[in-house]
Amino acid sequence: MNVGTKISELRRSLKLSQEQLAEKLNVTRQTISNWELGQTTPDILQAKEISKIFNVSLDELLDNDLKNIIVEKINNTEKSTTKIIKIFKILSISIIFFLIVIILINIPFIIKQNVKGNEYFEEAQSQSQNFYTHSYPIISSGTITADGFIATRLTVSSEYQNINFNWKCVSKDNANSSAKFKLSITGNEKNYTIYLPISDVFEEYKKSYEIGPLEEGTYDIFITPDLDTTGTYDYEYQIISY
Numbered sequence: 001m002n003v004g005t006k007i008s009e010l011r012r013s014l015k016l017s018q019e020q021l022a023e024k025l026n027v028t029r030q031t032i033s034n035w036e037l038g039q040t041t042p043d044i045l046q047a048k049e050i051s052k053i054f055n056v057s058l059d060e061l062l063d064n065d066l067k068n069i070i071v072e073k074i075n076n077t078e079k080s081t082t083k084i085i086k087i088f089k090i091l092s093i094s095i096i097f098f099l100i101v102i103i104l105i106n107i108p109f110i111i112k113q114n115v116k117g118n119e120y121f122e123e124a125q126s127q128s129q130n131f132y133t134h135s136y137p138i139i140s141s142g143t144i145t146a147d148g149f150i151a152t153r154l155t156v157s158s159e160y161q162n163i164n165f166n167w168k169c170v171s172k173d174n175a176n177s178s179a180k181f182k183l184s185i186t187g188n189e190k191n192y193t194i195y196l197p198i199s200d201v202f203e204e205y206k207k208s209y210e211i212g213p214l215e216e217g218t219y220d221i222f223i224t225p226d227l228d229t230t231g232t233y234d235y236e237y238q239i240i241s242y
Contacts, residue, residue, distance in 0.1 A: 003047070003062055008036040010054040010061075025049055141236035143172075144181075150223035154185075154239070162212035166238040167196050171231060179229040185211060187219030195226070198233065 011021050011032075018032040025032075025046060034040040042050060051061045144150060154163075169181065178198070185192040194209050223237070 002038055003041055004036045004038040006061055007032075007042075007050060010050075010056065011036075014054065021053070024053055137241075138239040139236070141234075143232055143234055144223075144225070145232050146225050146229045148225070150221075150235070152221040154187075154219045154221055156214045156216050156219065158216060161214050161216075161241050162210060163214065164238075164240045165194070165209045165211055166240070167207045167209070167235075168199055168237075169196065169233050169235040170199050171233055173231045180226045181229065181233075181235075182222075182224050182226055183209075184222045184224070185219055186222075188215050188217045190214075196223070 007021075011018070016024075018029045018036075022029045022032045027046070031040070035042055047058060047062060051058045054061070138152065138154070140150070140152065142150075165183065167183075171179075180198065181196040183192075183194040183196050192211055194211075197207060221239075223235075
């Protein structure tokens, strides 16, 4: 005997209508009808209230249906957990795939940028006339194109020394003002890299960078255009030790 039939028999034995039983359980008459027709079943809390009204034990009311209800609840929980795990796996795979695609798309750009930077570096090294050994302060200004570079050789005489690199640069001839220049300082097995911005107005120094401490020795300073650099630019930089 299922729980719906049991509820119907107990209700009739107490001469209760479906409306009266529904009122006692604070549910609708349709809910009682659905229970008795076997279309739905009461949950555990509702079953406890029904057993109190009919003065029967919960085991007697539910009989074999108790096991079925518990199994159904467990199965529903397992199904929900399985769905959540599947969704999580799909999201994780999608995120990993997206990251791989982004990396693959950017690899050619990174390689191209490094190759171009290395070409500037090697070209500057091969042309010794482009190097000048300076003492502080160093001030240099001029014009640079997208195919050019600036090279300076710096000698650090003390054991440890910090420097300030002050920079300003403005685009000319409708050049790309959103581009940047790459500052590389190499020496004593150290390498410093800074990306220098382009300004709209050639006034005071807009950017100041602290570099160091530098050990005693010789350092090569290169300023090369970034990949997005086009046209001609006026620049000025100043290097001060402190």
